[in-house]
Amino acid sequence: PLAMVASSMGIISLEYQHGITVHFHSIRKSIASKKLVWGDYIKQRLVEAGLIGPNNIIVVGSPHIEAITKRRAYRNIEIRKIKRAFKIQANKKIILLTPHSFKRGVRGGILGVHVDKKEVDGMLKALVKTLNLLPDVFLLLKLHHGDIRNKDYYLEMFKKNGLRTPYKITADYSVYSLLNTCDLLLTPLSTVIFVPSAFNASKI
Numbered sequence: 001p002l003a004m005v006a007s008s009m010g011i012i013s014l015e016y017q018h019g020i021t022v023h024f025h026s027i028r029k030s031i032a033s034k035k036l037v038w039g040d041y042i043k044q045r046l047v048e049a050g051l052i053g054p055n056n057i058i059v060v061g062s063p064h065i066e067a068i069t070k071r072r073a074y075r076n077i078e079i080r081k082i083k084r085a086f087k088i089q090a091n092k093k094i095i096l097l098t099p100h101s102f103k104r105g106v107r108g109g110i111l112g113v114h115v116d117k118k119e120v121d122g123m124l125k126a127l128v129k130t131l132n133l134l135p136d137v138f139l140l141l142k143l144h145h146g147d148i149r150n151k152d153y154y155l156e157m158f159k160k161n162g163l164r165t166p167y168k169i170t171a172d173y174s175v176y177s178l179l180n181t182c183d184l185l186l187t188p189l190s191t192v193i194f195v196p197s198a199f200n201a202s203k204i
Helices: 002-008 023-026 038-049 063-085 117-131 148-160 175-182 191-197
Strands: 013-016 033-035 058-059 095-096 135-141 169-171 185-186
Touching: 002 169, 033 038, 038 058, 063 135, 063 175, 063 191, 117 148, 135 175, 148 169, 148 191, 185 191
Parallel strands: 013 033, 033 058, 095 135, 095 185, 135 169
Antiparallel strands: none
């Protein structure tokens, strides 16, 4: 709405990229005068979508990724802190799951962009099956801020599918601390998938 008002008044508006830019985003957010994006790849995708010209897209980088890259030097300290906070045994590897959110709630809702509940049920069932084969891991599930109301759904699915792996679900712990300390990131669709790429960490 602000960009629309600015455009109608002849005022230049800037929109900074948040999250994974897909065709849906480029349609929904094409009203700003200029787009500020993380890198050349995102710029190319938007240009190819044909909804904004290359001269109106400016590559500015990502301060979040830069900040967490600098935190990498303190990873061992954060690992000890998180293992104390969540009572994780010293020998356990940390698997971080960031499932994004159901935009319309658990029943018949969607996960992120166009992923329905049936697909999420299948994803969690497969996850539990795999985790139960790994003896030395601990699962941390970081709820998206729009997904907090669905905590009971994840508890129900873990119980239903017989999860034996120790786990914790958190909503308020810093996602950047968790990203810095996890040994493996699992996410279906989330901005955080770019972060491990900055320091060649494992992600799926």
